Amino acid sequence: MPETTQQVAVIGLGAMGLPMAGRLAPEFPVSAFDVAEQRREAAAAQGAVPAATPAEAAEGADVLLLAVRDQEQAEAALFGPDGAASTLPPGAAVVLTSTVGPPGARALAAALPRQRFVDAPVSGGPLRAGKGDLLIVVGAEDAALAAARPVLDRLAGTLTVIGPRPGDGQALKAINQLLAGVHIAAAAEAVALARGIGLDPSVVVEALSQGAASSFMLADRGPRMLDAYADGAEVRSRLDIFVKDMGIVTDLARDAHVPTPLAGAAQQLYLLGERAGLAAADDSSVVTVLSPKDEPSGEDRSPTA
Amino acid sequence: MPETTQQVAVIGLGAMGLPMAGRLAPEFPVSAFDVAEQRREAAAAQGAVPAATPAEAAEGADVLLLAVRDQEQAEAALFGPDGAASTLPPGAAVVLTSTVGPPGARALAAALPRQRFVDAPVSGGPLRAGKGDLLIVVGAEDAALAAARPVLDRLAGTLTVIGPRPGDGQALKAINQLLAGVHIAAAAEAVALARGIGLDPSVVVEALSQGAASSFMLADRGPRMLDAYADGAEVRSRLDIFVKDMGIVTDLARDAHVPTPLAGAAQQLYLLGERAGLAAADDSSVVTVLSPKDEPSGEDRSPTA
Numbered sequence: 001m002p003e004t005t006q007q008v009a010v011i012g013l014g015a016m017g018l019p020m021a022g023r024l025a026p027e028f029p030v031s032a033f034d035v036a037e038q039r040r041e042a043a044a045a046q047g048a049v050p051a052a053t054p055a056e057a058a059e060g061a062d063v064l065l066l067a068v069r070d071q072e073q074a075e076a077a078l079f080g081p082d083g084a085a086s087t088l089p090p091g092a093a094v095v096l097t098s099t100v101g102p103p104g105a106r107a108l109a110a111a112l113p114r115q116r117f118v119d120a121p122v123s124g125g126p127l128r129a130g131k132g133d134l135l136i137v138v139g140a141e142d143a144a145l146a147a148a149r150p151v152l153d154r155l156a157g158t159l160t161v162i163g164p165r166p167g168d169g170q171a172l173k174a175i176n177q178l179l180a181g182v183h184i185a186a187a188a189e190a191v192a193l194a195r196g197i198g199l200d201p202s203v204v205v206e207a208l209s210q211g212a213a214s215s216f217m218l219a220d221r222g223p224r225m226l227d228a229y230a231d232g233a234e235v236r237s238r239l240d241i242f243v244k245d246m247g248i249v250t251d252l253a254r255d256a257h258v259p260t261p262l263a264g265a266a267q268q269l270y271l272l273g274e275r276a277g278l279a280a281a282d283d284s285s286v287v288t289v290l291s292p293k294d295e296p297s298g299e300d301r302s303p304t305a
Numbered sequence: 306m307p308e309t310t311q312q313v314a315v316i317g318l319g320a321m322g323l324p325m326a327g328r329l330a331p332e333f334p335v336s337a338f339d340v341a342e343q344r345r346e347a348a349a350a351q352g353a354v355p356a357a358t359p360a361e362a363a364e365g366a367d368v369l370l371l372a373v374r375d376q377e378q379a380e381a382a383l384f385g386p387d388g389a390a391s392t393l394p395p396g397a398a399v400v401l402t403s404t405v406g407p408p409g410a411r412a413l414a415a416a417l418p419r420q421r422f423v424d425a426p427v428s429g430g431p432l433r434a435g436k437g438d439l440l441i442v443v444g445a446e447d448a449a450l451a452a453a454r455p456v457l458d459r460l461a462g463t464l465t466v467i468g469p470r471p472g473d474g475q476a477l478k479a480i481n482q483l484l485a486g487v488h489i490a491a492a493a494e495a496v497a498l499a500r501g502i503g504l505d506p507s508v509v510v511e512a513l514s515q516g517a518a519s520s521f522m523l524a525d526r527g528p529r530m531l532d533a534y535a536d537g538a539e540v541r542s543r544l545d546i547f548v549k550d551m552g553i554v555t556d557l558a559r560d561a562h563v564p565t566p567l568a569g570a571a572q573q574l575y576l577l578g579e580r581a582g583l584a585a586a587d588d589s590s591v592v593t594v595l596s597p598k599d600e601p602s603g604e605d606r607s608p609t610a
Contacts (some may be wrong), residue, residue, distance in 0.1 A: 139364035179518035213484035215520035256501035
């Protein structure tokens with residue numbers, strides 16, 4: 001496999017797609033498309049060739065990397081007007097990095113019978129995307145994976161192949177998101193409760209980030225929740241991503257007849273956050289749904305006070 | 306403070322009290338009481354002097370260590386027939402290591418006005434108790450803490466003083482239990498979902514125990530959940546402890562008017578586990594409530610199949 005001569009198309013230049021395009025551009029000829037002109041220009045500034053449509057981006061591509069937000073955008077990019085499928089060469093590898101759920105990935109793979117489909121949802125965030133340090137979980141046949149491997153190796157810190165079928169990567173990613181989304185919500189409950197009973201939340205987060213109560217999300221989002229009460233947390237991962245992803249989780253669980261009461265509760269919490277105007281805020285801001293910024297102290301809240 | 310001449314009474318010789326008594330016995334004269342004769346004999350075998358009643362154990366004690374299950378047992382041990390309060394010297398330190406919630410600790414402290422009260426709930430489990438490697442979170446005034454310090458130092462790997470009032474330690478412990486109980490339940494949902502959709506749960510636990518989905522509980526209880534489907538998990542921490550502790554959490558949150566939907570869902574899950582006959586089983590066995598041992602695979606469960 002000639003590593004440096006593969007032609008790569010990147011469709012979707014958002015929080016993840018743009019740094020992935022920038023990471024690939026020094027090693028591969030990259031054509032890049034996004035619906036927003038500003039994002040296309042940003043990709044051009046990082047060495048990619050901007051394309052006016054998905055079809056133009058996909059022309060002659062050996063590897064098509066989809067980094068769109070959801071299933072609807074993936075279908076539009078591939079099969080909509082000027083869609084990539086109209087020009088994508090037979091035998092090309094299609095790498096789906098978006099989190100769309102197993103049925104979504106299977107549907108896309110089935111609609112592209114002449115291409116090699118690699119279900120490869122990513123996690124790790126924009127910074128790690130730009131450094132090639134993503135966690136990528138893959139469902140793909142060996143031949144498809146081999147065709148996409150040079151591109152994936154440039155992006156992944158860790159690549160785990162969970163199974164041979166499109167949808168297998170999505171399944172593992174969904175379980176990842178179940179845990180991540182529940183852990184963020186649990187950290188929010190912990191911070192909100194600390195505030196409500198008059199303990200210093202920063203002391204609580206610090207004290208509990210080592211032992212049996214620890215999680216990656218408590219250590220990562222806990223301090224950002226404290227920021228949410230100060231200047232506001234920097235947006236590193238939008239809250240509405242978890243509205244989408246907890247929907248994928250609870251759909252998947254329901255279809256498998258597995259109760260997931262905590263994932264369901266977390267889903268409701270992210271929906272409440274969206275309704276509170278926090279869709280585009282950092283996901284850590286969900287804590288303000290449980291404990292508003294201007295809430296009175298615990299002592300003032302008794303109904304008989 | 307003469308470290309080796311303090312007389313210590315330990316009341317409650319269960320999963321935590323017995324190894325604590327055994328850890329203290331080489332350094333202090335320890336008198337030990339439990340309602341079960343077998344536990345008193347086990348403490349005697351580790352160097353403690355068994356007492357026939359709480360009152361006998363407390364006679365002449367400088368430090369009384371309470372390691373009972375809950376508030377009801379604490380009240381009975383102190384104020385019931387032959388209770389420790391009838392003989393405990395004025396000025397003695399009372400160390401409450403049990404998790405009873407802030408109002409419980411405050412009530413006990415108020416009922417012992419002539420003693421020094423140290424609210425010091427512990428976590429870490431029996432093995433770490435026997436090694437003196439517990440996490441102890443303390444609410445106590447300086448003088449009370451100083452009186453109990455030699456005993457606490459013999460038991461603690463980490464000791465965090467969160468505030469000066471009895472109840473402050475319980476408050477931090479409750480937040481610890483919120484996170485721990487939710488994280489165990491989240492791990493159970495992850496394992497159950499993996500089984501339900503036909504992914505190997507051991508691969509899922511392994512793959513997700515490093516990144517953004519990681520928690521202490523996923524790495525610790527995840528493998529024990531797999532044991533629950535094989536020979537059954539060794540009982541290291543009883544499931545019904547979380548019925549008690551999530552009750553403390555949700556009471557505390559409700560009293561502070563803080564919504565905790567995930568803690569509430571976790572509480573219901575532990576109650577379901579208790580109803581399923583798992584009260585004395587390892588808490589990791591809660592996974593079998595979500596995904597029974599003999600469940601059919603995901604493909605066989607469609608209502609139209």
